[in-house]
């Protein structure tokens with residue numbers, strides 16, 4: 001059973017071809033495969049399904065076994081896999097996710113392999129029912145959220161998957177690691193939520209830290225970059241083209257007048273592997 005492992009700025013995913021999978025995709029198996037000690041280890045799993053030369057489908061799993069609607073790094077990684085392994089020779093194609101159809105373009109390649117990929121990630125919504133956030137229908141902009149004894153102001157949105165953004169004067173890694181899980185699992189968010197701490201550096205540049213739903217602290221996140229840039233733009237703090245700085249590197253986000261968002265960044269393959277017979281046996285029993 002073959003797989004590849006790639007990363008987008010340190011946010012790593014294992015890619016399997018649906019046709020070749022010979023074990024059940026249960027929560028237990030996803031957790032085991034993503035486990036960094038007992039499995040391959042990753043921030044998630046991508047399952048590729050080919051529809052035709054221009055259309056593909058992906059299922060995105062978090063390391064806790066839950067299924068995500070969208071992933072910016074995951075989509076770039078998958079697009080690279082599709083292109084590098086010649087599932088298509090097109091440089092532009094579509095990928096269906098649970099969070100909607102996205103268009104990908106290979107914008108830079110090296111020796112026939114994709115290096116930089118642009119993703120039309122879909123439209124942002126700040127509407128509470130579409131994120132979802134409990135309570136009456138409203139846009140969640142700078143709304144107070146009580147976490148134990150602390151109250152923070154949050155801006156929430158969906159780009160297919162849900163995000164909760166809060167702004168700070170100084171980035172604090174310990175704070176995102178302690179607040180992240182509390183916000184992710186806050187009763188206001190029935191589907192849980194991804195969390196971003198944002199420091200605006202200039203009208204074109206923000207720095208963020210990420211706590212991912214179902215994955216925890218990660219070095220980078222594509223959908224989080226789109227969310228953080230869009231929340232900053234909505235609040236009038238940045239222009240519509242933003243460089244998003246994360247511990248793993250930089251992604252470029254463009255917010256269009258209809259609130260559709262483009263994401264550009266790299267993806268890199270690390271290795272190709274094969275599951276051992278004994279590991280496969282574990283996955284089958």
Ligand SMILES: N[C@@H](CCC[C@H](N)C(=O)O)C(=O)O
Nearest residue numbers: 068071072073161221222223
């Ligand atoms: N790393 C991703 C986001 C993956 C999904 C997320 N954890 C969720 O549950 O929505 C990205 O690059 O966007």
